[in-house]
Structure formats: structure tokens, C-alpha cells
Amino acid sequence: MADLIAKTPLEGMDPVTIGTCTVAEVGLGTLTSISPYAGAKIADTFKTAHGMAWPAPNRATGKEGARAIWFGRDMVLLAGPEPDKALAKHAALTDQSDAWTAVTLSGAASEAVLARLIPLDLSAASFKRGHTARTQIQHMTGSVTRVGADTFLLMVFRSMAGTLLHDLERAMASVVARG
Structure with missing residues (x-):
């Protein structure tokens, strides 16, 4: 029987720095989409x-x-911990851990880099820390979240990991x- 080894989408990738920006793969832990049932009041249960x-x-x-990242109408992506079982009473829980790749882009010119790939105003005045959007990243469907003053979390489907890295390197x- 073959021994299978789980690998991340960009396994073995060292952080890439070009100019003032660095792109690095990040492990987000367990990824679970949480879609509340119609009429469900999940906020208090989720907070607890x-x-x-x-x-x-x-x-x-x-x-x-x-x-917890807003991931579309009536959907949140929980990144990190396993979802508490109490949430299943209020929402559909779906493991997405193997479906996505995640990288951070950080550095003084990160907004300028992303301006070449994302059709949104990601300036600090408009897109503050904690803001997130489901959007196009170049030609891929993805998610962008500002997690620091000059740091963004980018997520695309796992199959597009190499393309994301290529596009970021070219934009940098x-x-x-x-x-």
C-alpha cells in the first residue's frame, strides 16, 4: 500500500520578495464554510x-x-479551529480545507501590486484592516482580506495556486x- 503524504498547494515554496513586497504561503488550519439555515440565529452561538x-x-x-471571513451571501469561512459541534444545529458546515490555497502579500507597495490584479479600491482609506471581498484576482475567483497595515490574505482555489504565485510575481x- 502506498504511503500518501498531505502537501500544501505550494509545498516547499520559500517566500518570494521582489522590491518591497513579499508573498508567502500560509497555512490557515481547518477551513469550514458555515451557511446558516433560513431564519437561524447563529451569531450568539458562534461567539460563544x-x-x-x-x-x-x-x-x-x-x-x-x-x-471568520465573510465569504458570500449567507456564508462565512471559519479558518483555523475545527467548528464547534453546536453550530451544526444552526448551519450547514462543510470542510473546505483541501479546496483553497492561501498566501499573504505584505510590504509597502502591496496596494500597488494588487491594483494590477484586483478590480477594487484596496487603499487603506477604503479597505481597512478586517475588510474582505470575494472578487477576481487577475482571472481567478478569489478572496482578499486586509489583515494588517500593508498585509493582505489572498485565497484562490487550490488548483490555481501556481497561477496565483505567477501573477503576483509579475505584478510585483x-x-x-x-x-
Whole structure:
């Protein structure tokens, strides 16, 4: 019988720095989509279970290691901990751990890099820490969340991991070239 070894989408990738920006793969732990049933009141149960607020649309709550990311109408992605079993009474819980790849893009020019890939205003004045959006990242469906002053969490489908890295490297080089 073959021994199978779980690998991340960008297994073995060292962080890539071009100019002032660095892209690095991040492990988010367990990823669970939480879709409340019609009429369900999940916010209090979620807060009790995970110690963070249920996120409003286009917002994320929590911090590294335990984050709740708005992921679309009537859906939140819990990143980090296993979902508390009490949530199953109020929502459909679906393991998404193997479906996504996640990277952080950080650095002084991160907004300029993402301006080449994402059709949203990600300036600090408009897209503050804790803001999130489901959007296009170049030609891929993805998610962008500001997790720091100049740091963004980017997620795309696992099968697009290499493409995401390629597109980020090209955009980072473009920003440096215009320098």
C-alpha cells in the first residue's frame, strides 16, 4: 500500500520578495464554510463557541489562527479551529480545507501590486484592516482580506495556486520596474 503524504498547494515554496513586497504561503488550519439555515440565529452561538463575532458582509473577525471571513451571501469561512459541534444545529458546515490555497502579500507597495490584479479600491482609506471581498484576482475567483497595515490574505482555489504565485510575481516585478 502506498504511503500518501498531505502537501500544501505550494509545498516547499520559500517566500518570494521582489522590491518591497513579499508573498508567502500560509497555512490557515481547518477551513469550514458555515451557511446558516433560513431564519437561524447563529451569531450568539458562534461567539460563544469561537470567541469572535459573526462577521458582517465584507468583513472578517478574529485574528491569525482563528478567523471568520465573510465569504458570500449567507456564508462565512471559519479558518483555523475545527467548528464547534453546536453550530451544526444552526448551519450547514462543510470542510473546505483541501479546496483553497492561501498566501499573504505584505510590504509597502502591496496596494500597488494588487491594483494590477484586483478590480477594487484596496487603499487603506477604503479597505481597512478586517475588510474582505470575494472578487477576481487577475482571472481567478478569489478572496482578499486586509489583515494588517500593508498585509493582505489572498485565497484562490487550490488548483490555481501556481497561477496565483505567477501573477503576483509579475505584478510585483511590474511595480519595481515602474519605480
